[in-house]
Amino acid sequence: xxxxxxxxxxxxxxxxxxxxxxxxxxxxxxxxxxxxxxxxxxxxxxxxxxxxxxxxxxxxxxxxxxxxxxxxxxxxxxxxxxxxxxxxxxxxxxxxxxxxxxxxxxxxxxxxxxxxxxxxxxxxxxxxxxxxxxxxxxxxxxxxxxxxxxxxxxxxxxxxxxxxxxxxxxxxxxxxxxxxxxxxxxxxxxxxxxxxxxxxxxxxxxxxxxxxxxxxxxxxxxxxxxxxxxxxxxxxxxxxxxxxxxxxxxxxxxxxxxxxxxxxxxxxxxxxxxxxxxxxxxxxxxxxxxxxxxxxxxxxxxxxxxxxxxxxxxxxxxxxxxxxxxxxxxxxxxxxxxxxxxxxxxxxxxxxxxxxxxxxxxxxxxxxxxxxxxxxxxxxxxxxxxxxxxxxxxxxx
Numbered sequence: 001x002x003x004x005x006x007x008x009x010x011x012x013x014x015x016x017x018x019x020x021x022x023x024x025x026x027x028x029x030x031x032x033x034x035x036x037x038x039x040x041x042x043x044x045x046x047x048x049x050x051x052x053x054x055x056x057x058x059x060x061x062x063x064x065x066x067x068x069x070x071x072x073x074x075x076x077x078x079x080x081x082x083x084x085x086x087x088x089x090x091x092x093x094x095x096x097x098x099x100x101x102x103x104x105x106x107x108x109x110x111x112x113x114x115x116x117x118x119x120x121x122x123x124x125x126x127x128x129x130x131x132x133x134x135x136x137x138x139x140x141x142x143x144x145x146x147x148x149x150x151x152x153x154x155x156x157x158x159x160x161x162x163x164x165x166x167x168x169x170x171x172x173x174x175x176x177x178x179x180x181x182x183x184x185x186x187x188x189x190x191x192x193x194x195x196x197x198x199x200x201x202x203x204x205x206x207x208x209x210x211x212x213x214x215x216x217x218x219x220x221x222x223x224x225x226x227x228x229x230x231x232x233x234x235x236x237x238x239x240x241x242x243x244x245x246x247x248x249x250x251x252x253x254x255x256x257x258x259x260x261x262x263x264x265x266x267x268x269x270x271x272x273x274x275x276x277x278x279x280x281x282x283x284x285x286x287x288x289x290x291x292x293x294x295x296x297x298x299x300x301x302x303x304x305x306x307x308x309x310x311x312x313x314x315x316x317x318x319x320x321x322x323x324x325x326x327x328x329x330x331x332x333x334x335x336x337x338x339x340x341x342x343x344x345x346x347x348x349x350x351x352x353x354x355x356x357x358x359x360x361x362x363x364x365x366x367x368x369x370x371x372x373x374x375x376x377x378x379x380x381x382x383x384x385x386x387x388x389x390x391x392x393x394x395x396x397x
Contacts (some may be wrong), residue, residue: 066083066084066195066213067081067082067083067084067102067171067173067211067213068081068082068084069081069082069173074111074112074115074175075111076173076175077107077111077175078110078111079104079143081102081104081173082102083100083102083169083171085099085100085169090167090191090192090197090215090217091191091192091197091198091199091200091283092189092191092200092217093165094165094166094167094217095161095164095165095166096161096164096165096166096167097166097167098158098166098167098168098169098218099168099169100142100169100170100171101141101142101156101158101168101169101170101171101229101248102140102141102142102143102171102173103139103140103141103170103171103172103173103174103179103181103208103231104139104140104143104172104173104174104175105136105138105139105140105174105175105176105177105239105241106136106137106138106139106140106145107134107136107137107175108137111175114133114134118131118132118133119131119311119313121309121310121311130307130309131307131309131313131314133176135240135241135242136174136176136177136239136240136241136242136243137241137242137243138241138242138243138246139174139177139179139231139241139243139246140156141155141156141229141246141247141248142156142248144156145243145246145247145248148242148243148244155247155248155249155260156248156249157248157249157250157251157257158229158248158249158250158251159250159251159252159253160218160220160250160251160252160253161220161252161253162220162221162224162252162253162254163220163221164220165217165218165219165220166217166218166219166220167191167215167216167217168215168216168217168218169213169214169215170206170208170213170214170215170216171208171212171213172208172209172210172211172212172213173210173211174210174239175210176210176239177210177233177238177239177240177241178207178208178209178210178234178238178239178271178273179207179208179231179232179233179234179239179246179271180205180206180207180208180231180232180233180234180268180271181205181206181208181229181230181231181232182204182205182206182229182230182232182265182268183218183227183228183229183230183250184227184228184229184230184261184263184264184265185222185227185263185265186218186219186220186221186222186227186250187202187203187204187218187219188202188203188204188205188206188214188216188217188218189201189202189216189217189218189219190202190203190206190214190215190216190280191215191216191217192213192214192215193213193214193215193280194212194213195213196282196379197215197282197283198280198281198282198283199280199281199282199283200217201279201280201281204268205268206275207271207274207275207276209238209274209275209372210372211372211374212275212372218250220252222252223252224252224253224254224255225251225252225255225261225262226249226250226251226252226255226256226259226260226261226262227249227250227251227261227263228247228248228249228250228261228263228264228265229247229248229249229250230245230246230247230264230265230267231246231247232267232268234270234271234272234273235270236270236272236273237273238273245264249261274372286379286381287381288358288360288381288383289358290360290383300361300362300364301318301319301350301361301362301363301364302317302318302319302320302364302366303316303317303318303363303364303365303366303367303371303373304316304317304320304365304366304367305317305366305367305371306322316367316371318348319348319350321345321346321348322346322348323346323347323348324346324347325347326344326347331343331347331349358381360383
């Protein structure tokens with residue numbers, strides 16, 4: 001019954017099809033790293049990763065992983081994207097940097113043509129469900145995979161050296177697919193999540209929502225062989241693919257470069273379309289004084305889901321309003337003219353008291369399915385979380 005709701009991203013992106021912004025090119029200064037094979041945590045002799053991480057920027061740079069993609073709607077679904085890696089120390093030692101592993105859904109048709117059909121109520125991909133998207137034709141690993149029908153393509157392969165530790169940078173750049181990843185016979189030591197270095201923690205599988213990133217360390221402590229790096233989907237509507245077993249291959253040095261792994265592995269538990277993690281600890285701990293906050297209902301941001309069946313469009317109103325952008329009237333123009341009080345309600349403008357302040361909000365998801373949320377250029381503090389509705393908003397917390 002949830003299938004039509006998963007057309008969310010196609011519908012949101014299509015709403016701005018006639019407008020866009022060019023890709024920005026950023027040139028970063030190259031800096032030398034003091035890292036060695038036995039110590040990947042060092043900065044300089046006078047820098048301590050545990051206490052000085054954000055006190056200043058050391059000469060070795062900062063460990064960060066992110067991505068770029070076209071902001072012209074839907075273009076990144078055709079591959080206009082890539083990883084950005086800023087090298088520096090990690091919160092645990094490793095020997096080899098395997099680089100990014102970019103995971104993405106792939107559609108054989110033009111994503112623009114697919115989007116128009118998604119938003120055509122008379123011709124849905126799933127009969128009787130206007131707004132429903134198609135399953136992806138494949139899932140790619142660094143832009144590569146075999147064709148699910150066996151007619152061609154190649155697996156992406158990564159090489160592990162027995163007895164060594166390998167840093168891998170995971171990025172989900174999908175248009176529609178969220179999934180869980182696992183490496184048969186191995187665990188992931190997670191050292192960073194979404195650009196935030198954390199105290200190392202071990203997991204045997206990880207859920208990656210769209211745009212989500214992890215830096216993980218893989219210890220090559222298993223027999224020399226080939227191992228599947230598997231992608232699995234939830235039964236809930238956060239992505240599906242016509243490839244029933246999307247996978248890459250991790251090969252130990254000395255293993256056959258042509259043979260396939262022999263152990264398929266065990267599917268991890270259903271993610272239910274949401275990462276269950278609540279125990280990640282950043283290298284630099286931060287806290288917010290909840291006692292200094294006087295809650296009011298105006299600090300409750302309700303997130304809901306609505307479907308316009310006449311247009312086959314899916315909307316996610318925040319604070320009871322979906323964002324509608326007028327490209328001819330950018331927000332900065334209101335700032336320059338000191339007319340923020342006249343910004344239309346449809347812009348969904350939320351003002352905070354000023355810079356260098358903490359602002360508290362209750363994010364209440366009133367829909368029947370999970371939905372991620374993020375604020376560009378900022379980190380948030382998760383003071384409390386739970387399932388179900390909060391009656392009356394923050395005043396009842």
